[in-house]
Amino acid sequence: MQSQSRQGAGGAAISGRETPDTLAPADQAKAGTPPTGEALCRACGGSGRDPERRPCENCGGTGKVTIGIGGA
Numbered sequence: 596m597q598s599q600s601r602q603g604a605g606g607a608a609i610s611g612r613e614t615p616d617t618l619a620p621a622d623q624a625k626a627g628t629p630p631t632g633e634a635l636c637r638a639c640g641g642s643g644r645d646p647e648r649r650p651c652e653n654c655g656g657t658g659k660v661t662i663g664i665g666g667a
């Protein structure tokens with residue numbers, strides 16, 4: 596009787612609650628991955644910090660860098 600549970604008529608806000616088994620914690624990376632591509636900064640290894648504990652200049656301290664796969 597769960598066929599009627601999909602009452603998402605224009606409800607994009609609940610789109611994440613209807614698929615608990617489909618989206619695993621590890622799969623959320625795919626959902627949030629933009630077309631350009633986001634990868635870990637190689638300079639700091641994703642920590643966002645230099646060996647001297649300073650904000651990484653390559654990624655701005657975020658630990659992530661956006662790369663253009665489209666070949667811009």
Ligand SMILES: [Zn+2]
Nearest residue numbers: 636639651654
């Ligand atoms: Zn970095």
